[in-house]
Every structure is written in C-alpha cells, then in structure tokens.
Amino acid sequence: MTLSLYKKKKSLVSVIMPYYNKKDYFSDSFKSAINQTYKNLEIIIIYDQKNLDDFLYIKKIISTYKNVRVFFNKKNRGVSFSRNLGIKKSKGEYVAFLDCDDIWSKNKLTVQISYMKSNAVDFLHTSYYAINSNKDIIGKRFAKKEIDYKQLINSCDIGLSTVVVKKIILEKYKKPFSPISTKEDYLLWLKISKKNKIIGLNKFLVYWRKSKGSLSSFFLIKFINAFHIYYKYEGFSFLHSIFRVLVLSINYLRKLRT
Numbered sequence: 001m002t003l004s005l006y007k008k009k010k011s012l013v014s015v016i017m018p019y020y021n022k023k024d025y026f027s028d029s030f031k032s033a034i035n036q037t038y039k040n041l042e043i044i045i046i047y048d049q050k051n052l053d054d055f056l057y058i059k060k061i062i063s064t065y066k067n068v069r070v071f072f073n074k075k076n077r078g079v080s081f082s083r084n085l086g087i088k089k090s091k092g093e094y095v096a097f098l099d100c101d102d103i104w105s106k107n108k109l110t111v112q113i114s115y116m117k118s119n120a121v122d123f124l125h126t127s128y129y130a131i132n133s134n135k136d137i138i139g140k141r142f143a144k145k146e147i148d149y150k151q152l153i154n155s156c157d158i159g160l161s162t163v164v165v166k167k168i169i170l171e172k173y174k175k176p177f178s179p180i181s182t183k184e185d186y187l188l189w190l191k192i193s194k195k196n197k198i199i200g201l202n203k204f205l206v207y208w209r210k211s212k213g214s215l216s217s218f219f220l221i222k223f224i225n226a227f228h229i230y231y232k233y234e235g236f237s238f239l240h241s242i243f244r245v246l247v248l249s250i251n252y253l254r255k256l257r258t
Contacts, residue, residue: 011117013041013109013164014092018082019058020048022100024133025209027061029100034065038109041096043068044089046082050075080177080184087170095167097185102161103135103207111203112164121199122169123192126162128206138210143200149193153234153244155251156186158198162206169196178233183225187233223249 015033019026033043045062047055047070055070062068071085087095094113098104108126116124130139141159144151152158163185169192170176177184189198226248230241 010038010040011094011113012092013038013094013096013113014086014090014167015041015043015096015098016046016083016086016090017043017098017100018046018048018079018086019054019100020076020079020082021054023054023057025101026058028103028135029098030061032104032106033098034068035106036104036109037107038113041067041109042091044086045070046086047072048076048078048082049073078179078181080175080179083177083184084175087167087176090167093167094164095170096164098161099209101209101211103131103209104161105205105207108205109164111205112201115201116164116166119199121197122166123196124164124199124201125158126201126203126205128159128162128208129204130210131207132210135207137207140204141208143202145200145202147193147198147200149190152190152193152198154247156183156189156248158185158189158200159206159208160185161208165192180225180228182222183229186226187229190229190234222252 017029017033022029030043033041045058045068047058062070069089071089073082083097094116096109112124112126115121125143127143128141129137130141132138141157143162144157147157173191176188178187180187192198223245226245227241230236230244231238236244
C-alpha cells in the first residue's frame with residue numbers, strides 16, 4: 001500500500017479511557033492520546049465515579065478539544081462495564097484501549113494502524129515498558145509475533161493499553177469485557193484468540209504504570225479471578241483450573257522480576 005493511498009483511507013480510531021481515581025496520572029495519559037501523530041481519532045472517557053470533584057479537573061484538560069466525549073456512570077461500575085459502554089458508544093473502525101495511568105508514544109497509532117492495514121491484521125498489540133509512579137522504566141515486556149490460545153492460556157502477555165482491535169471483532173460479543181475485578185482483559189483475549197489471530201509487534205510504544213497497591217491482596221484477587229476464568233468461563237475441571245492458576249501465577253511472578 002502506497003503512502004498516498006494509506007492517507008486517503010485513514011480510518012477513525014476510538015480511544016477508550018475508563019476513569020476512576022487517577023487524577024495524578026490522567027493528564028499525561030490523555031495528552032499522550034490527543035497528541036498522537038495519527039489525527040483521525042475520537043477519545044471516549046467513561047467517568048466511573050459518583051463524586052464529580054475529579055471531573056472538574058478533567059474538564060479543564062479536555063475543554064479545548066472537539067474530538068473528546070465523556071460518559072458518566074451513576075455509580076462506580078468498574079472497568080469492564082465502563083469499557084463495554086465505551087465500545088458501544090464508539091464510532092471508529094478500530095478501537096484502542098488506554099488506561100488513565102498509562103502513556104502512549106506519540107506515533108503509537110500511526111505505527112499500529114499502518115501495520116494493520118498493510119498486513120490485514122484485525123488485532124495488534126505491542127511491546128511495552130513498565131514504569132513506576134515517577135515514570136522511571138523498571139521493566140520491559142516483549143510482544144510475540146503471534147500468540148494462539150494454547151500459549152495464552154499459560155501466560156497473559158498482552159498489555160491492554162497496547163491493543164488496537166477492529167471494532168467488528170468486539171461486536172461479536174454482547175459484553176466483550178466480563179464483570180470481574182481483574183483479568184477481565186485476559187478473558188477477552190482468550191475468547192478472541194479462539195477465532196482470530198493475535199498478532200504482536202515488537203516495538204515499544206506504550207509505558208505501562210505498575211500500581212502501588214498491596215501486592216498480597218492484589219495477588220489474591222488475581223488468583224481468585226484467574227480460577228473463575230478457567231473454571232467458570234473456560235469450563236475446565238476444578239483440579240485443572242487450580243493447575244492453570246499455578247502456571248499463570250508462576251509466569252506472573254517471573255514477569256515481576258524482569
């Protein structure tokens with residue numbers, strides 16, 4: 001595909017940003033999206049707090065931009081509900097996810113959309129850096145060229161904020177993100193991988209912020225939700241689900257050390 005033809009066929013990308021208690025990081029995340037070299041985009045913010053105090057801050061940041069829409073949950077509904085609402089409201093041919101504490105490289109969408117169009121790819125994720133609250137790089141995650149279901153079931157190696165996917169893929173599911181508190185993205189990737197190719201691009205285009213939450217309690221929630229994924233959603237036996245959780249947990253702990 002020539003550059004001129006690519007420009008003529010520039011598709012709308014819908015960027016979905018669920019917001020809950022991320023005031024310290026929202027500005028950097030939002031600016032990394034709005035300042036993309038790829039300009040044909042809309043940003044959909046799902047405000048997931050009953051208290052509107054943070055929205056006054058958000059409003060000041062987004063007020064000068066026309067391609068931003070905000071939707072409000074009447075109460076805290078969580079990221080799954082919020083992302084599903086964002087997908088429903090989106091108008092783009094492509095959907096990109098950006099958590100409100102992560103940061104995109106300036107050319108992220110240009111690189112990914114160009115690659116997806118040139119190679120007929122419907123789902124593309126990338127490599128990414130792990131950063132701390134001060135934006136210091138503390139690790140790297142490399143995207144594999146292709147991941148199938150058998151590989152994904154052992155380890156979730158797809159960073160949510162790196163993903164760009166054709167909306168038509170998400171529309172196959174009534175509620176793409178299931179109502180669990182963590183690993184909701186992992187469950188969606190598993191569903192998609194059964195019917196579609198999961199392609200990775202080894203370019204570092206995202207900075208994923210590692211949270212400061214309690215590792216012990218957070219890990220316990222991840223453990224429980226992982227079990228639910230294997231036992232309830234994937235239909236594995238009780239013992240096989242426990243085995244799968246142990247494999248997933250070992251791989252997760254290995255990634256924490258990188």
